[in-house]
Amino acid sequence: MTWTKLWMIAYRGLTRNRRRTFFTMLAVALGLALLITLNGYIAGVMEDGLQNSIRLQTGHVQVRAASYPEGKHSVQWKDLVERPEEVAARAMALPEVRAAAPILWLDAVLSTGDESIGLQVYGIDVASPLHDPLRASVIAGAFLDANDRSGVLMGGRLAQSLNLKVGDTVHLVTINANGEPVEAPFVIRGLFSSGVLVYDESVLFMPLARAQSFALTGNRASTVMIELHHREDAGKVAAGLAQPGLQALTWRDLNAFIIQSMDAAFSFYILMDAIVIMIVAVIIANTLLMAVFERVREIGILAALGMKRREILQMVLYEAALIALAGVVVGVALGLLGVFFLTQNGFVLGEMATTAGNLPMSNVIYARFAPDLFTWLAVWTFLIALLASLYPAWFAARLEPVRALHTE
Amino acid sequence: MPIIELSDIYKTYRIGEVETRALDGVSLDFEPGEFSAVVGPSGSGKTTLLQIMGCLDKPDRGVVKLDGRDVTRLNADQRAELRRNVIGFIFQFFALIPVLDAYENVELPLLLAGVGARERRERTLEMLEAVGLSDRIHHRPNQLSGGQQQRVAIARALVKRPLVVLADEPTANLDTANGEQAMEIMQRLNEQTGTAFIFATHDPRVMKFARRTIHLVDGRVAENSAPPQVEAAAGGLFHPREHRG
Ligand SMILES: Nc1ncnc2c1ncn2[C@@H]1O[C@H](COP(=O)(O)OP(=O)(O)OP(=O)(O)O)[C@@H](O)[C@H]1O
Ligand SMILES: [Mg+2]
Numbered sequence: 001m002t003w004t005k006l007w008m009i010a011y012r013g014l015t016r017n018r019r020r021t022f023f024t025m026l027a028v029a030l031g032l033a034l035l036i037t038l039n040g041y042i043a044g045v046m047e048d049g050l051q052n053s054i055r056l057q058t059g060h061v062q063v064r065a066a067s068y069p070e071g072k073h074s075v076q077w078k079d080l081v082e083r084p085e086e087v088a089a090r091a092m093a094l095p096e097v098r099a100a101a102p103i104l105w106l107d108a109v110l111s112t113g114d115e116s117i118g119l120q121v122y123g124i125d126v127a128s129p130l131h132d133p134l135r136a137s138v139i140a141g142a143f144l145d146a147n148d149r150s151g152v153l154m155g156g157r158l159a160q161s162l163n164l165k166v167g168d169t170v171h172l173v174t175i176n177a178n179g180e181p182v183e184a185p186f187v188i189r190g191l192f193s194s195g196v197l198v199y200d201e202s203v204l205f206m207p208l209a210r211a212q213s214f215a216l217t218g219n220r221a222s223t224v225m226i227e228l229h230h231r232e233d234a235g236k237v238a239a240g241l242a243q244p245g246l247q248a249l250t251w252r253d254l255n256a257f258i259i260q261s262m263d264a265a266f267s268f269y270i271l272m273d274a275i276v277i278m279i280v281a282v283i284i285a286n287t288l289l290m291a292v293f294e295r296v297r298e299i300g301i302l303a304a305l306g307m308k309r310r311e312i313l314q315m316v317l318y319e320a321a322l323i324a325l326a327g328v329v330v331g332v333a334l335g336l337l338g339v340f341f342l343t344q345n346g347f348v349l350g351e352m353a354t355t356a357g358n359l360p361m362s363n364v365i366y367a368r369f370a371p372d373l374f375t376w377l378a379v380w381t382f383l384i385a386l387l388a389s390l391y392p393a394w395f396a397a398r399l400e401p402v403r404a405l406h407t408e
Numbered sequence: 409m410p411i412i413e414l415s416d417i418y419k420t421y422r423i424g425e426v427e428t429r430a431l432d433g434v435s436l437d438f439e440p441g442e443f444s445a446v447v448g449p450s451g452s453g454k455t456t457l458l459q460i461m462g463c464l465d466k467p468d469r470g471v472v473k474l475d476g477r478d479v480t481r482l483n484a485d486q487r488a489e490l491r492r493n494v495i496g497f498i499f500q501f502f503a504l505i506p507v508l509d510a511y512e513n514v515e516l517p518l519l520l521a522g523v524g525a526r527e528r529r530e531r532t533l534e535m536l537e538a539v540g541l542s543d544r545i546h547h548r549p550n551q552l553s554g555g556q557q558q559r560v561a562i563a564r565a566l567v568k569r570p571l572v573v574l575a576d577e578p579t580a581n582l583d584t585a586n587g588e589q590a591m592e593i594m595q596r597l598n599e600q601t602g603t604a605f606i607f608a609t610h611d612p613r614v615m616k617f618a619r620r621t622i623h624l625v626d627g628r629v630a631e632n633s634a635p636p637q638v639e640a641a642a643g644g645l646f647h648p649r650e651h652r653g
Pocket of ligand 1: 421449450452608
């Protein structure tokens with residue numbers, strides 16, 4: 001018997017048992033829609049963390065002194081980039097580069113009258129377009145002025161927790177290039193809100209020149225941070241800027257830890273996906289098996305009329321395939337709808353964002369379309385659904401025509 | 409040559425410790441085109457006999473020859489093949505596929521036999537017409553009366569032009585009028601097509617139509633009116649099928 005005929009019988013069986021067909025299909029569709037939405041959201045979370053880190057912390061490419069230590073901020077001259085403006089200018093000359101500017105990082109302790117707190121000071125070139133996002137995130141007071149010798153920009157949340165406002169004076173202590181502690185008063189010129197809680201709570205910005213004089217680094221900088229038009233060009237740009245005594249790092253190097261923990265998180269989500277797919281599989285196996293039980297007599301009649309075991313097996317598998325296919329199509333549609341909704345209406349993490357450790361998460365996160373991932377999920381859902389129908393199909397094929405006919 | 413030859417058939421059912429001897433050494437021949445009834449009290453082995461003849465079940469001992477070919481040693485697929493091509497079944501409870509309409513139920517054996525779409529359609533409609541259901545082709549079984557359902561079953565059994573139709577209590581769930589009508593239709597089709605009919609029944613109405621009656625008692629043939637010489641009538645409806653050698 002040809003395939004088309006088995007398809008025809010299978011198809012008729014399905015269209016005449018609409019309710020059962022519909023609910024099995026729905027199980028597949030909802031399972032897949034859930035998976036796609038969840039994975040779209042997870043992709044959003046991960047991409048958000050990476051993008052925040054690139055935007056606020058690492059840039060796309062950084063040029064540092066070859067000896068700059070990883071994981072802590074050194075202000076010793078040997079660890080800093082000499083004449084960073086020249087490096088920045090060379091970078092700016094490259095067509096792939098959108099902005100480049102030196103930054104000096106200091107570890108500091110901030111104290112008000114009765115409280116002190118450890119934080120990071122970023123000495124930045126306030127005129128560079130690199131800091132446009134920061135400029136745009138100022139929520140009170142004003143952005144920094146390059147010639148200001150005592151102004152700082154503080155995270156709104158930090159100011160709030162310390163009961164500080166624009167115009168208040170704070171004291172900063174840092175260890176300078178000679179290893180000596182130094183202290184100076186600063187005035188809060190403005191407050192910013194980056195949308196990433198870890199920044200809003202522990203970073204302070206001041207003009208580069210002031211940071212350099214505060215820590216006695218001369219005109220040296222910790223790094224030259226470079227922003228590209230396309231992040232894929234990072235490797236090429238880094239290679240072009242390498243020179244003796246300096247290292248050029250890409251966002252991949254700089255976010256190795258985040259990328260690594262994203263991978264780790266990803267394998268966890270694969271496990272979660274697998275569990276959801278398995279649940280869908282069990283539901284399908286169960287409904288199909290019930291469908292077969294319900295049709296013991298019908299299958300017995302087909303067997304009596306001369307349908308072979310292999311054909312009965314195929315028929316049930318075809319039915320499962322049709323259900324699974326319809327389920328996958330509807331599931332993808334629903335899932336994309338879910339993802340679309342979450343790309344428009346972010347999920348508010350609020351305080352939860354601070355507990356995400358090294359992943360600098362925004363407090364509102366949007367989902368993201370991840371076509372590869374979604375295709376992968378759809379294919380697996382389909383395959384597992386087919387696999388789950390093997391047992392019911394095998395069971396149906398084993399039914400004896402005689403016994404089956406005795407059931408009235 | 410007989411279309412069905414049974415020699416010394418034994419069949420025992422076992423349910424746990426309990427053994428029931430359903431057939432106890434049955435030998436019978438059936439000729440092409442015959443119209444016969446296997447009768448006997450309940451439990452005498454009629455259904456068992458039909459199932460063995462119809463390749464739905466295997467005997468414990470003995471040889472069943474269908475169209476001259478020993479079928480007792482065939483595997484499940486080969487027996488399915490025979491059921492598909494040379495045997496038509498009619499059951500007491502009609503055994504229609506509930507999700508398919510009258511047309512599709514009748515068409516099913518042709519689908520299984522791989523008959524092409526056009527011929528399938530012609531033969532299905534022809535057969536539905538022959539049982540007087542041309543105006544009910546898109547009714548589902550639950551939208552048909554018992555008599556109509558059994559006529560669909562008759563059409564389904566005959567549409568593939570089988571060698572023999574095995575009918576187990578075909579009238580048991582029909583009232584007198586419908587039972588008579590079903591028998592008349594089957595008699596007419598038997599005459600027109602030359603297809604043999606073998607009934608299992610205790611319905612006197614069926615016996616009245618039968619040209620030969622075989623009495624079973626406790627799984628043995630108690631009485632066997634001689635097989636009649638049937639001239640396969642070249643009917644207007646079908647051409648008599650060619651027997652396989
Ligand atoms: N599947 C089975 N398992 C066990 N015993 C069976 C089975 N089928 C039939 N029998 C027994 O075998 C014997 C013959 O049964 P069979 O169905 O052939 O009788 P029958 O002549 O068709 O009876 P009826 O007129 O009631 O339909 C009975 O005693 C019955 O109980
Ligand atoms: Mg019986």
